[in-house]
Each structure stands twice: as C-alpha cells, then as structure tokens.
Amino acid sequence: MNMHRRTLLAAPALLPFGLPSSARAQGEWPQRPINMLVPFVAGGPSDITARVMAAKLGAILGQSVVVENRPGANGAVAGQVLARAAPDGYTLLTGSIGVFAINAALRPSLPYDPLKDFQTVTLAVTTPNVLIINPSKVPATDYAGVLAWLRANGRNVSYATSGVGSSEHMTMELFKLRTNTEATHIPYQGGAAAATSLIAGDTQLTFQNLSGVAAHIQAGRIKPVMVTSERRNPTIPDVPTAAELGLSDFVVTSWQATMAPAGLPAPILAKLEAGCIRALRDPESVQRLNQIGFDVVASTAAEFRTFQEAEINRWKTVVDRANIRAE
Structure with a gap:
C-alpha cells in the first residue's frame, strides 16, 4: 500500500522526463530572443518591414525579436546564413522578391535553394x-x-x-x-x-x-x-493600371516576406505564423506600412508557398526569354 502510494506521488514528477526533448522544446518555444535577418542595409523596404513586424512580434511571443542587417550578393549572404541555421525558430529572414524568387531564376550558382532550404512563414507586404x-x-x-x-x-x-x-x-x-x-x-x-x-x-x-x-x-x-497593380493606387489615383492601358497579365508587385529554415517543427511554425500575421495586421503596423506605400498581406505559410512557386516560374520565363545574365 505504501509502495503504491509512493509510485503515484512520484509519477507526476517523472512525467515531464518521459516526453521527448523535442516536444518539450516545441511546447516552450520561444525561450530566448529571436534573430530576424535582413539581407540589405538599414532603411530599405525589407528593413522597414522587418522592424515594424519585430516590434509587435516580440510582444506577442514574449521574447525580443532582434533585427540584424546582413547585406551582400543581392541577398545571397543572408540567404545562405538562413539555409545553414538550425530549424528551431530562433533564426528568421525577412527579405524581398529578389531573395526568395528572382535569384532562383537568375543565378544558377546560388548558395541556397529558396524552395528546398526555406520554410515559408508569411508573405508580409506588397507594393x-x-x-x-x-x-x-x-x-x-x-x-x-x-x-x-x-x-x-x-x-x-x-x-x-x-x-x-x-x-x-x-x-x-x-x-x-x-x-x-x-x-x-x-x-x-x-x-x-x-x-x-x-x-x-x-x-x-x-x-x-x-x-x-x-x-x-x-x-x-x-x-x-x-x-502595375490590379487597381489604381490611392497614392497616385490619377495614374492608370497596366490593364487599363491594354497590357493584360501585367500585375507586378515587389514584395517582402518572412522565412525560416526548412525543417521547422510544425508546432513552432504554427505559433510563429500566427504571431507574424497578428503583428502585421495590428492597426498601428497597417497604418505605418500603408503610409509608405505597402499593402499588408499577412498570408498563411501555405498561401505564401503557392505564391512563391508561381513567382519563381514567372521570372524564370522572363530571364530565359530576355537572355538576362547575372553580373
């Protein structure tokens, strides 16, 4: 009887140690600051997007999100850092259409594969x-x-x-x-x-x-x-769209998005995705981003992946037909 009682009392203390270490880490994420890489110098579209998002995301997740500028090679330097980072949710990259789509079409020797090496998190903004x-x-x-x-x-x-x-x-x-x-x-x-x-x-x-x-x-x-937007832009309401001028299928946007390393555990991705969407859709974030000409998208990770694949295919066709070569 006494042995049975001791076993019952001991069971709760032993239970956490019976869980896989990965499950404990996922459930407790984040336990330390998150590093958000930006592949360009401070002050550009990627940097602005990252800093607006980071300010809100840190409060949502309960850990600071530190923005780090890693410029070089049209985004390839930061892209390679992300591809080599541990898929633990502590290294992210907020970058542009060039880093996540055009580079793949233009640069055969790119040191990362934006589809295989990265996990989509959210398509943040377009302009x-x-x-x-x-x-x-x-x-x-x-x-x-x-x-x-x-x-x-x-x-x-x-x-x-x-x-x-x-x-x-x-x-x-x-x-x-x-x-x-x-x-x-x-x-x-x-x-x-x-x-x-x-x-x-x-x-x-x-x-x-x-x-x-x-x-x-x-x-x-x-x-x-x-x-090149679908509709006239309120910043320049008198300027016609490409479609109005007879250019069909000419909706072209520059965009900023957030990625994590491939292999990110699903529970961490879900928490990160929800946090980024909430940060971007915060009224203060929307107002600030709209003021400088950005449209907030704040997509899901799955929506972003579909969009990214279409963009890579589109620009590969342009690169091939125009015979564009990277310098």
Whole structure:
C-alpha cells in the first residue's frame, strides 16, 4: 500500500522526463530572443518591414525579436546564413522578391535553394511598381506617347534600376517583351540611386517600387505613367493600371516576406505564423506600412508557398526569354 502510494506521488514528477526533448522544446518555444535577418542595409523596404513586424512580434511571443542587417550578393549572404541555421525558430529572414524568387531564376550558382532550404512563414507586404519618366527628357505626357517614343528611339533610351535581377529590372524586361520595345539597362546600387539618376536626367525612365518614389512624384520631380497593380493606387489615383492601358497579365508587385529554415517543427511554425500575421495586421503596423506605400498581406505559410512557386516560374520565363545574365 505504501509502495503504491509512493509510485503515484512520484509519477507526476517523472512525467515531464518521459516526453521527448523535442516536444518539450516545441511546447516552450520561444525561450530566448529571436534573430530576424535582413539581407540589405538599414532603411530599405525589407528593413522597414522587418522592424515594424519585430516590434509587435516580440510582444506577442514574449521574447525580443532582434533585427540584424546582413547585406551582400543581392541577398545571397543572408540567404545562405538562413539555409545553414538550425530549424528551431530562433533564426528568421525577412527579405524581398529578389531573395526568395528572382535569384532562383537568375543565378544558377546560388548558395541556397529558396524552395528546398526555406520554410515559408508569411508573405508580409506588397507594393506595385510604377513606370516613371523624366518629363524634361521624354517628350510625352501619357503612356501612348511614351510607347511611341520608345519604339522610335530604341536602344538610345536608357532605363535605371536598383541592380541586375531587381524587381524593377525584371518588370522592365517583361514590359519590353510585351510591348516589343528596346531600352538599355543602367543598373545602380539601390533604388535611391536609380531614382536620383532619373531626376538628374542621366536616364530617361524606370520602373520603381511606388513606396520608394512616391515623395518624388508628389514633388513633381518625375512623372508617373502606369502602375502595375490590379487597381489604381490611392497614392497616385490619377495614374492608370497596366490593364487599363491594354497590357493584360501585367500585375507586378515587389514584395517582402518572412522565412525560416526548412525543417521547422510544425508546432513552432504554427505559433510563429500566427504571431507574424497578428503583428502585421495590428492597426498601428497597417497604418505605418500603408503610409509608405505597402499593402499588408499577412498570408498563411501555405498561401505564401503557392505564391512563391508561381513567382519563381514567372521570372524564370522572363530571364530565359530576355537572355538576362547575372553580373
């Protein structure tokens, strides 16, 4: 009788030690700060998205989320770090369309596979691209005029981008294929430098993320001609969409998303996914992100995976048809 009673008393104390260590770790996650990598320098779209999300996510999970900028090789440096990280939920990466889709289409020697090495968490935000011109260099006031001018001048026209393989580069190459036009690519180190070259007249036109050039448009330094969203954007409500101008299937967005290493345990993924969605949909987050031209998506991990696969296939077709090569 006494032995039976001692066994019953001892059972609760022994029960936790009977659980697999992985189950205990998953149930208790997170136990320490989470590191959120950003593959570019501070102040860009990925960095802004990460910091807005991290501020809310830390409070939701009860652990701080530390944003760490790891720029280099168009995002490949941070991508490789994530691919090699332990799948324990303590290393994340918030990056762009280039890191998670375009690089896979453009760079055969990429040191990571964005489908095999990463676990999708959430598609955070999107922003449309906008076709803009320097009004003092392009003798046109609308899309039809710009198109006619492009067809008449061909490779004498130069367009700026934030670099080879950037969203702006891919959008312009897709545009050239769809409109049977030509223009010479002038890559810069970042969207700010590309916009500066356009304003200075060193280049004549460019596709840029709306969030990065909205202030220049409002100041009248550059003129918007077309936006690549499904609907007109409230930031530039007078600018028509590509569909309105006769370009079908030309909805193109630059996007920011969050990934974890492949192999992340399902319970941790579920908690992380729910936390990121809640952080992004917080009214304060939405207001801040909308103010700089982002549309909050906050998708599920499964929705993001489907979207990512379609984006990789889409841009691989553009890379192949336009014969684009990474520098």
